[in-house]
Amino acid sequence: MSEQTPGGFFSEVREADGSLDATARVVDPATSDDERVVEAALRPRRLSEFPGQPRVRQQLGLVLEAARRRGSPPDHVLLSGPPGLGKTTLAMIVAAELERPLRVTSGPAIQHAGDLAAVLSSLDEGEVLFLDEIHRMSRSAEEMLYLAMEDFRVDVVVGKGPGATAIPLELPPFTVVGATTRAGLLPAPLRDRFGFTGHLDFYDVADLVTILHRSAGLLGVEADADGVHEIAGRSRGTPRIANRLLRRVRDWAQVHGEGRVDQHAAREALALFDVDQAGLDRLDRAVLEALCRRFGGGPVGLSTLAVAVGEESDTVETVAEPYLVREGYILRTPRGRAATAAAWRHLGLPVPAHQAFQGALPIEDEGPGRFGT
Numbered sequence: 226m227s228e229q230t231p232g233g234f235f236s237e238v239r240e241a242d243g244s245l246d247a248t249a250r251v252v253d254p255a256t257s258d259d260e261r262v263v264e265a266a267l268r269p270r271r272l273s274e275f276p277g278q279p280r281v282r283q284q285l286g287l288v289l290e291a292a293r294r295r296g297s298p299p300d301h302v303l304l305s306g307p308p309g310l311g312k313t314t315l316a317m318i319v320a321a322e323l324e325r326p327l328r329v330t331s332g333p334a335i336q337h338a339g340d341l342a343a344v345l346s347s348l349d350e351g352e353v354l355f356l357d358e359i360h361r362m363s364r365s366a367e368e369m370l371y372l373a374m375e376d377f378r379v380d381v382v383v384g385k386g387p388g389a390t391a392i393p394l395e396l397p398p399f400t401v402v403g404a405t406t407r408a409g410l411l412p413a414p415l416r417d418r419f420g421f422t423g424h425l426d427f428y429d430v431a432d433l434v435t436i437l438h439r440s441a442g443l444l445g446v447e448a449d450a451d452g453v454h455e456i457a458g459r460s461r462g463t464p465r466i467a468n469r470l471l472r473r474v475r476d477w478a479q480v481h482g483e484g485r486v487d488q489h490a491a492r493e494a495l496a497l498f499d500v501d502q503a504g505l506d507r508l509d510r511a512v513l514e515a516l517c518r519r520f521g522g523g524p525v526g527l528s529t530l531a532v533a534v535g536e537e538s539d540t541v542e543t544v545a546e547p548y549l550v551r552e553g554y555i556l557r558t559p560r561g562r563a564a565t566a567a568a569w570r571h572l573g574l575p576v577p578a579h580q581a582f583q584g585a586l587p588i589e590d591e592g593p594g595r596f597g598t
């Protein structure tokens with residue numbers, strides 16, 4: 226069970242054992258079912274309203290327009306990329322642009338081929354089937370999906386053992402939009418059935434500014450350019466985080482300010498929620514502090530580092546590390562985690578001479594670090 230500290234803010238939520246509740250971080254790129262409800266109101270509905278990802282937007286626009294002119298369903302679409310970048314939003318846009326209904330399910334919900342057969346056999350002609358987390362589907366369902374995507378047919382097996390018979394069931398043409406954060410986990414035969422693959426990248430600040438202005442309008446809150454820019458710069462390239470920070474800044478502005486999202490409100494609110502100017506939160510900074518101040522910049526083994534910040538190794542590895550590595554604050558070296566010059570600078574510390582060239586080290590699985598494992 227998690228409990229809120231007297232500060233009452235998500236970045237401070239801790240489990241009963243004292244560890245950080247990683248799912249509750251204000252900079253977590255993943256979301257909860259409750260937040261999805263709030264997010265739904267902020268989703269762009271058409272491609273023309275969707276800022277950022279210019280290549281994917283243009284390519285997808287072409288595929289959809291051509292399909293519309295031909296009057297037949299487009300190729301199946303695979304969208305890959307980290308959480309919170311707009312895969313679900315784009316799936317909804319595909320259906321809206323084609324003016325067809327959208328059926329939504331996910332890999333974890335389809336554990337047996339029969340679950341998938343039930344969904345596929347109830348699709349109408351031209352319907353768009355959104356399969357979120359497609360890499361988490363069972364193997365038997367995957368095999369059924371190949372056939373259905375290619376031949377618009379499923380084989381329904383009736384009976385068991387030697388007497389079992391496969392009865393082919395014709396399906397009307399439809400379009401699968403698959404979404405995955407782990408494209409590499411998809412078996413090649415499944416990946417090959419998608420005629421169009423779009424990879425979503427992190428957004429730049431200018432696109433996040435556009436998204437935030439639009440979201441502020443939808444939330445009915447006044448936001449000026451400096452306020453929005455301040456939030457965009459701390460949003461880790463992720464619209465979901467940008468929208469979440471905007472809602473917290475709006476809260477602060479409504480309670481302590483004039484109700485307007487400006488630079489002052491953004492700075493105060495984000496300081497309160499422990500998100501610094503680079504978008505790092507308390508856990509990220511604790512990792513950097515431990516690495517630089519206690520271990521001289523490393524290399525240090527993951528588990529030693531985790532103990533030093535009072536977290537599980539898994540939390541450090543999956544929650545803090547991806548962003549710190551992506552932004553070049555830490556390196557995964559053969560001997561453990563090491564700080565880069567950027568980490569020392571971020572903490573306002575002088576960069577030690579032996580660390581100045583850390584960026585040249587290869588990124589590999591760690592071995593024993595200078596300070597153990």
Ligand SMILES: Nc1ncnc2c1ncn2[C@@H]1O[C@H](COP(=O)(O)OP(=O)(O)OP(=O)(O)O)[C@@H](O)[C@H]1O
Pocket residue numbers: 254255256263264265267268269274275276277307308309310311312313314315357404406436464465468
């Ligand atoms: N380009 C964009 N413009 C405006 N809002 C966006 C954009 N991309 C994402 N968002 C917003 O960010 C939130 C998360 O987007 P979405 O659910 O589509 O991400 P996702 O990639 O499907 O995430 P997950 O992998 O966790 O399912 C939504 O509120 C959505 O409106």
